[in-house]
Amino acid sequence: xxxxxxxxxxxxxxxxxxxxxxxxxxxxxxxxxxxxxxxxxxxxxxxxxxxxxxxxxxxxxxxxxxxxxxxxxxxxxxxxxxxxxxxxxxxxxxxxxxxxxxxxxxxxxxxxxxxxxxxxxxxxxxxxxxxxxxxxxxxxxxxxxxxxxxxxxxxxxxxxxx
Numbered sequence: 001x002x003x004x005x006x007x008x009x010x011x012x013x014x015x016x017x018x019x020x021x022x023x024x025x026x027x028x029x030x031x032x033x034x035x036x037x038x039x040x041x042x043x044x045x046x047x048x049x050x051x052x053x054x055x056x057x058x059x060x061x062x063x064x065x066x067x068x069x070x071x072x073x074x075x076x077x078x079x080x081x082x083x084x085x086x087x088x089x090x091x092x093x094x095x096x097x098x099x100x101x102x103x104x105x106x107x108x109x110x111x112x113x114x115x116x117x118x119x120x121x122x123x124x125x126x127x128x129x130x131x132x133x134x135x136x137x138x139x140x141x142x143x144x145x146x147x148x149x150x151x152x153x154x155x156x157x158x159x160x161x162x
Contacts (some may be wrong), residue, residue: 020044021079025071032064040067044078098123098137099146106147106161113150113158 020043028040038053058064067074096104101123105114114122119134138159141147147159 020075022072022075025075029064029067029071032058037064040071041074044071044074044082046074046078075078096124098125098134099141102141102159103146103161104139106159109158109160112162113152113160115152115156115158121158 025040025043028043031039036054037056037058038050041047041050041053052136053059053063053067056063058067102119105119105122109118116131116135116138118159119133119138122133125133138147142149142159145162148162149157149159152158
């Protein structure tokens with residue numbers, strides 16, 4: 001059976017969709033201790049700084065050591081960029097944060113307010129996020145006095161702009 005290889009553009013698309021791993025990134029970072037600096041940055045979709053790290057020996061080792069603490073954030077950013085247009089963990093490129101979406105929903109709902117069900121239907125949520133994630137953000141906004149809670153005429157719990 002002959003298997004057809006994907007075209008270069010399709011292969012590039014598959015690479016963009018692939019999620020990055022913190023553990024593997026640290027393994028690539030450790031390769032810098034043996035002179036292969038910057039491989040972890042290429043892996044985290046940062047080819048320009050990866051090239052700089054490769055040519056400058058990890059900015060003479062200082063940048064390499066700083067990256068030891070920056071890796072989790074670099075992997076999170078790389079995973080946000082993995083699938084353009086897909087919802088991300090909190091704030092994807094072009095996607096408003098959950099906080100902003102909730103505040104916009106509160107403003108649009110006016111005095112009627114919105115329920116948790118309304119939020120789940122209206123908001124663009126990250127994959128895997130559900131009612132617990134939204135409820136946690138609503139609770140945080142209530143604690144910061146950015147939302148008020150009350151009941152509507154049917155007795156449902158609704159959230160409004162203060």
